Amino acid sequence: MIWRNPIFIRFCRSELRVKKAIFWYLLTFIVTISTVAMMFTPQVINGRDPVDAARSILLPLLIIQGVILLFLGTGSVASGITREKVDNVLNYQRLTPMRTRDKILGYLFGLPVRQYVLFGITLPFLLFILIVGRVPPSAFVPYYLVFFSSTILYHFTGLVAGMISKRWRWSARISQGLIVLLYFILPQLSHIGLVFLEFLTVRPVFMEYILPIVGSSAEIEASDLIIFAGESVPFFNLHISGTLFSFIIQSALIVLFAAIIARKWKSDSKQAISKPMAAITFTAFVVMSLGNIWPNLVRSERALDIFQSGGNLGSELAVIVLPLILALSTTLLAFVLLTSALPDPMQFRHGLIRAQRHLKNRLSPWEDAAGGYVVTGLIFLVQATFLCVVYLTLFRSGYFDGLESNPLLSVWMFVATGLFLFYYQGLKENFGSGQVALFVLLTWTLPGLVAVFIILVNQGPTTLAFLVAGLSPFTVIPFSSALLNSFQPEEAAYASQGLAVAVLTLLAMNIWLHLRLKKKRNQLTEEELGRLSADR
Amino acid sequence: MEPAIQIKDLRVDYGTFTAVSNLSLSIERGEIYGLVGPNGAGKTSTLNVLATLLIPTYGSVQMAGFDLDEEPDKIRARLGYMPDLAPIISNLKVWEFLDLFANCYGLAGSTKSKRVDECLELVGMNESRNTLCGTLSRGMTQRVVLAKTLLHKPDILLLDEPASGMDPLARIDLKDALQAVSSEGATIIISSHILSELSEMATSVGILHKGKLRESGSVQQVLSSLEHVTTRLEVDLVKDRHECLTWLHEKGIQASASDKHNRRIELDIEGGPAAQAALLKRLVEANFVINGFHPVRSNLEDLMRSISNDGSES
Numbered sequence: 001m002i003w004r005n006p007i008f009i010r011f012c013r014s015e016l017r018v019k020k021a022i023f024w025y026l027l028t029f030i031v032t033i034s035t036v037a038m039m040f041t042p043q044v045i046n047g048r049d050p051v052d053a054a055r056s057i058l059l060p061l062l063i064i065q066g067v068i069l070l071f072l073g074t075g076s077v078a079s080g081i082t083r084e085k086v087d088n089v090l091n092y093q094r095l096t097p098m099r100t101r102d103k104i105l106g107y108l109f110g111l112p113v114r115q116y117v118l119f120g121i122t123l124p125f126l127l128f129i130l131i132v133g134r135v136p137p138s139a140f141v142p143y144y145l146v147f148f149s150s151t152i153l154y155h156f157t158g159l160v161a162g163m164i165s166k167r168w169r170w171s172a173r174i175s176q177g178l179i180v181l182l183y184f185i186l187p188q189l190s191h192i193g194l195v196f197l198e199f200l201t202v203r204p205v206f207m208e209y210i211l212p213i214v215g216s217s218a219e220i221e222a223s224d225l226i227i228f229a230g231e232s233v234p235f236f237n238l239h240i241s242g243t244l245f246s247f248i249i250q251s252a253l254i255v256l257f258a259a260i261i262a263r264k265w266k267s268d269s270k271q272a273i274s275k276p277m278a279a280i281t282f283t284a285f286v287v288m289s290l291g292n293i294w295p296n297l298v299r300s301e302r303a304l305d306i307f308q309s310g311g312n313l314g315s316e317l318a319v320i321v322l323p324l325i326l327a328l329s330t331t332l333l334a335f336v337l338l339t340s341a342l343p344d345p346m347q348f349r350h351g352l353i354r355a356q357r358h359l360k361n362r363l364s365p366w367e368d369a370a371g372g373y374v375v376t377g378l379i380f381l382v383q384a385t386f387l388c389v390v391y392l393t394l395f396r397s398g399y400f401d402g403l404e405s406n407p408l409l410s411v412w413m414f415v416a417t418g419l420f421l422f423y424y425q426g427l428k429e430n431f432g433s434g435q436v437a438l439f440v441l442l443t444w445t446l447p448g449l450v451a452v453f454i455i456l457v458n459q460g461p462t463t464l465a466f467l468v469a470g471l472s473p474f475t476v477i478p479f480s481s482a483l484l485n486s487f488q489p490e491e492a493a494y495a496s497q498g499l500a501v502a503v504l505t506l507l508a509m510n511i512w513l514h515l516r517l518k519k520k521r522n523q524l525t526e527e528e529l530g531r532l533s534a535d536r
Numbered sequence: 537m538e539p540a541i542q543i544k545d546l547r548v549d550y551g552t553f554t555a556v557s558n559l560s561l562s563i564e565r566g567e568i569y570g571l572v573g574p575n576g577a578g579k580t581s582t583l584n585v586l587a588t589l590l591i592p593t594y595g596s597v598q599m600a601g602f603d604l605d606e607e608p609d610k611i612r613a614r615l616g617y618m619p620d621l622a623p624i625i626s627n628l629k630v631w632e633f634l635d636l637f638a639n640c641y642g643l644a645g646s647t648k649s650k651r652v653d654e655c656l657e658l659v660g661m662n663e664s665r666n667t668l669c670g671t672l673s674r675g676m677t678q679r680v681v682l683a684k685t686l687l688h689k690p691d692i693l694l695l696d697e698p699a700s701g702m703d704p705l706a707r708i709d710l711k712d713a714l715q716a717v718s719s720e721g722a723t724i725i726i727s728s729h730i731l732s733e734l735s736e737m738a739t740s741v742g743i744l745h746k747g748k749l750r751e752s753g754s755v756q757q758v759l760s761s762l763e764h765v766t767t768r769l770e771v772d773l774v775k776d777r778h779e780c781l782t783w784l785h786e787k788g789i790q791a792s793a794s795d796k797h798n799r800r801i802e803l804d805i806e807g808g809p810a811a812q813a814a815l816l817k818r819l820v821e822a823n824f825v826i827n828g829f830h831p832v833r834s835n836l837e838d839l840m841r842s843i844s845n846d847g848s849e850s
Contacts (some may be wrong), residue, residue, distance in 0.1 A: 006639030088623040091589055092684075096640035097613040267591055346551050350593045353549070357594040410667040 007106025008113070015114045016282040028068065028118040035060050036125050051191065054133030055214055061126060062210070066202070068119050069151045071179075073112035074158040079174030080111040081162030085268070100265050105259065108155055137286075139209045142243045146205040149250045153200070156257035157182060163264040164272050192325050193306045195233060195292040200253065208242050234302045235291040249288075256281055264397045271341055275366050275375040278341035282379050285333050286386045289326055296322065297393040316487045323390050323410065324481040327417055329385065331477060334421055336378050340370040342425060344432035352521060356528040371517070376425040383421075384414050405484040412480035412499065419506040423473055426513025447472035466494040470501025473509065540565040540587070540602065540723035548581045548593030548747075553580035555581040557747040559595070563725065563740075568718050570755075571727040573744035579727040580620055581727065582744070583694050586725065587617040600691050617691030620697045620727075622681035626670030629660060630680055633669050634687060655683035657848030658713050659708070673703030693717065693724040693803060699733055711737045769812065770794070771801045771819070772828030780824050787818075793813060799827070 002008050015021065036057055043053035084090040093103055104313075109116070130140060161175035182200050190198040198204055232239035240248075260272050273281070296303040296313065306313065313321070343351060351369025355362055365374035391410045394400065400407050427436050453468035455461055469475050479502055482495035541563040548556040556578040563569045572580050584590035586597065588608040597604035598835050600614045625633055634652045639681075643651055656662045659679040664672070668682065678701055685693065699707050714737055718724055734741055735755050742752035751758045773780055777799055784791040784803060791803035805811055816829050 006636055009639070010625070010628065010632070010636045013632050014625070017627075019626075088619055089625055091587075091617075091619065092623075092637065093640070094589065095587065095612045095617055096637065097609065097642065098640050157651060267593060268589075346549075349552075350549060353547075353592050357545075 002109050005102055005106040005110070006098070007103060008110040008362040009240065011106075011113045015110075016117060021114055021117070022116055024114060025121060028064075028121045032061070032064055032122050032125050035064065036128065038413070050132055051134050054129045055135065058129050058133065058135070058210065059214055061122060061129060064145075065122055065126075068115050068122070069112070069147075070154050070183075072118075073115035074154045074175060076115060077108070077111045077155045077158030078161045078171050081107060081159055081470040082165060082167070082171035082281060086167070094265060100262050103265060104159070104261055108152070108159060108397060111158075112155060133213075135213055136458075139213050143202070143209050146246045147202050149247060149254075150200075150202050153250045153254050153257070154179065154182075156254055156261070160257050160260050160272075163261055165267075188384065189329070192520055193293045193296065193304055193322070194289055194325075194329060195304060196245070196249050196288045199242065199249040200234070202246075204242045205246055219414060231394060233292070234295045234300075234304070236294045237300075239302070243485060252284060261410030269347075271343065271347070271368055273337065273340045274368065275341050275370075275372070278337040279375055279378045279382070281339055282330070282334060283382050286330060286382055289329065290386060290389065293322065293326065293390075294393075295388060297397060299397050305345065315401070315403060316485075318399050319394055319403065319405060319407075319484050320481050321415060322394065323387060324478060327383075327387060327413055327477050327481065328389055330383050330416055334383065335424060337379070338376065338421070338424055338428060339433060339436070340371065342428045343369050344428070345430065346432070348429050349524060353522050353528055356525060356532070371429060372425045376421050380418050380421050383417055387413055387417070403484075403486045404489075405486040407484075409483040412483055413477070415503065416480040416499075417507060419503065420473060420476055423506050423510050423513065424515060426510060430513055430516055431466055433478060444474050446474050448475065461494055463494060463497055466498035467501050471505055473502065473506050476502035476506055537565065538598075540567070540600060541562055541569075541725070542598040543582075543586075544596045546582070546585060546597065546786075547588065547593045548578070548585060549593045554593075555747050555772045556585075556744075558593075559744075559747075559749050561749060561752065563723055565723055566718055566721050566741060568714060570725065570738030571725055571744055572729065572731050572734050572741055573727075574748075577729075577744040578747040579729075580696055580746055583617070583619075583696050583725065583727060586692075587615060587619075587694050588612055589617075611692075613688075614691040616685040616688070616693045618681050618685045618693075618695045618698055620700070624669045624672070624677050624681060626668070628669055629666050630656070630669055630670035631665040633680060634684055637684050643687070651687060655686050658686065658716070659683045660709050662782060671784075675703055675706050677729075679706060679709075680703055683712065686713070689720075689722075690724055693722055693726075695724065695726040697728055698726060699728065699730075704705055707733070711806050712770055725818045739826050766804050766806050767812065767831045769803050769815075769829065769831055770806055771803065771826065772797070773801065774825040774827050775799075776824060777801060780819070783822060783824075789815075 012301075022041065039057045040050075040053050043056065044050050068181040081090075084093075094101075098106075112275075129135065157178045158175045161178055162171045165171040165174050186194075187201055187203070190196075232241055233245045235245075256273075256277070259277055263270050263272065263274065292303070294300075294319075296306065347369045348371065351363050351367065354369065364371040365371075387410075391407065391413075396408050427439060431439065447468050447470075451465040451472075454465040454468060458465070472480065475498060479495045479499035483492060483494065483499065485492040539562045541561070543559055543561040546556055546559040547554065559578075559582060573579050573581065580753070581590065585592045585595075585604075586599065588604060588611055601610045602610045604611060620653060625636070628636065631652060635648070638648045638652055653662070656665055659682050659810075661676065661679050661683060664676065664680075669677070672680065678698060682698060685695070690730055695714075699710055702710060714724055714726070718739075726734065726738065731743075733743070740752070740754045741758050743750045743758065777793060780801060781791055781793060784801070789803055789805065791801050794800035794802050805815060810831075812831065816826065819826060819829075
């Protein structure tokens, strides 16, 4: 029981001292009562039905509750856990014999305990609205279920940010960044087919259950905000309720975050995720993406309204855009996962030293300090299979019919993603995360910017611009997709030139990086063998 | 009976810097082992590994009969760890701080209250039990954290510079508390950069320098191994400074009058505390009235430098 959890009790003692919290209690009470009184009373005095008047206050109250639990609560969790870590108090907890699960739960519910009390202060007003507004339980129960699972997810986000960042300020920024990403940026990707990302928020369930009962006073068109307003979600040939889908997506992310936190509990110096976890997360993302985009691939009636196509994306565009979106999004995810799971040069070095000392040639490929060839290869295999299914389904659904594009050119997409993944693995293991960021800035973005400059100066695309852009490794994916561009043959020709440069650049980089890794390994082996014999 | 702590070939790297190198050590049950070394010697890294908070590059560690690599949780349950600059939860009262950890270690009801009281009493902080931890002085914070470390009666205590910030009385309390805990069978590793501080409470000491264990053994053994170290002494005389200088020169001891104090002599003497004690005895027997006699450069840096030079020469 959480109220018996020592860590939760500790936060109840420190965070709920009346002297310290009275300001927040009063502020919440005053803001809530003012909102309810100022919105409800004038409407009733002016003759509006009390039921409608009460229902019209639901939205502002939900916003107040959202600010308290989702925004302030997540901030408390992120900054609180980082302070514990920076002050070294977390180490005390690491050493206690409590179960890791209990420690995590203690912090998860203890750090934002004041926000839960503030949320409690709004409940009498909610009760008033539900009773006077005659809001049916079938409307608010699903909403609050998803609201609380979102709260847990967001607080887990705060915990993860706090556990992975080394400085207090960074944790606040990382958690704010993650919230903006989860709540505002990722849901926008539903417009290009990654629908499941929309269900990380409470918005779909709000649209499904709350908006209809708020009535005309809301003056909001659900479809203006999200793709799914109260509809079921397509997943391959199934249609899943939005609430259930939200639960599935949020639970999956909560499990991932809990696993990250548990790892960090055991040792702060470990990478955020293990290699098997990276592979599983990647596969789950791929399956979700494929499931959502499936109706579009098979030209079903329930196809998504992506790119404002009304569910009927033209063949010329579909064969380029659909694989491109999926290749880019999965590569981006692979990039994040490999960054979090692969060892940096020092961990890699320590792993090699350990292996030498234990008289082993190498570590198991799934160990944290082991090199990432196996996990990168596995992720590449999953991605390649996924892209293969996408291209084959597009072909079988007749998207290529009547087009001049050669479907076999899609092979370049596999080459591109493979080269890119192994290039990134080599980069991370050779130089570590810090220098990778510098690499990304200089070698990924600079050629792209120069290419844009050349295009602007020439007032149109030129061979030179594409050749320069090809020097940026990331362009290899869009260029390989653009080979299938049948309605702009000139652009396709430019893309093929850019692709040639990009592939050659990546190939050269791959050879250099992986030979460097091999040399480093051999050098270290010799060093350690020398040291070993000296020690003996 | 197997040792309480057995370390074999321990190595800790931070990047390309090796903080602890090939450290092998065996500590018996009930021993108070002093780990002494200057800043950066590798004391905290060693203690962090033993506290299961730092994964070593390699090496094996057995504690309380368990392997650190395989059963860290079993070790943690038997471990009390007090880090350097011991942190505290500033917005809890002293008793709440102890109550939190008593709960975390599974103590409950009257056993818990009794143990919290005992530990507060042991470190002399009973009167401050309702004080907010954030308002305590550095020395008092050290005492509260020590009380917290002792709550669950650990088999092994790891104390990183526990006496820093403590006044002389608190240091005596600390010494008494550690001896009481040790007499109940607990093994204690205590680190410090002040050798004299450790020699008062430790049963054996190890000198760590640049990540390597240079000396290890009983306090007497280690002190005698330092006999060849040159120490600068300041001798304050009530009178007869000139005569004393002459006497010292006759005995072959290089000495000079201090520029700052008109009754002080500065001299270099070879040997550790035993040699210093012998010189003092001879001065007294020669009827010089001594007001003060203290080493000014017998600090650990000098000893370390000496040990380090020896190591490189051999």
